[in-house]
Amino acid sequence: MEFTYETVAFFIFALTTLGSGIMVVTDENLFHASLYLLFSLFGVSGLFVLLVAPFLAAVQVLVYMGAIGILIIFAIMLTRGMMKMDQVYNSQRVAAAVVAVLLFIALAVTLTPIVDELEFGEDLNAELAEDPVADVTYETVNELGKVITDRNGFVLPFEVASLLLTAAMIGAIVVAREDEA
């Protein structure tokens, strides 16, 4: 791997993502953990930019950091009595850590050779190395809109997704509403 601006940016964003991710699951103060979660999501959106998916990066910032982040912070503040527990972890934390580490090792070990097989021949690799963005259209928003509303594309899943969002919104309001009686 060469040492380019892209690699530097990749490592910055990857370290932001993983470092804050670890803080999310280890910080004793839940409110701090939620702020670290926002940092971690920001790192992921940076990775999306590096992967030439600007629309998804913007959606990540708007929906994840904006909407879901605020939602989580609100929930934490509404349950403020639980913000600081004397015991952060349950009794199975050692087992959980072992499972997580083993899962990561398994994933890492299986990933690497599979990717070698998947990875296109040397030519395409060289091409990508020369001009990493040449093969991607920048009009992703355009294309996404077309595919999502295309009868042979994703129009049905799109409608189902909107239905799901509506149902989830109504359900959330009904569940969280205080009883009037």
Add this chain to the structure above:
Amino acid sequence: MVPLYMYLLVAAALFCIGVFGVLSRRNAIAILMGIELMLNAVNINLVAFWRYLKPDEINGQVFAAFVFVVAAAEAAVGLALIISVYRNRNTVEAEDINLLKW
């Protein structure tokens, strides 16, 4: 260009951090945050595979967008449930919420 497996390794690590959070935290909101981390790891994978293997088709990004939708719905309903449970039982500890335990 950063090789594909670097992105996959980052995503795998993020997923495992999320798994640890889900399995070990006591606060239900912290468990939900672990799930958000796992969903993000999946999204990194989807976009990375799209970018490196099929950049001329937009499908990978569409899948990632649907993951966003499901994540938003899940967070809204999950947090509403947690707030409701807190109101009724005055706790959000996953171990204390055992109404349905037989």
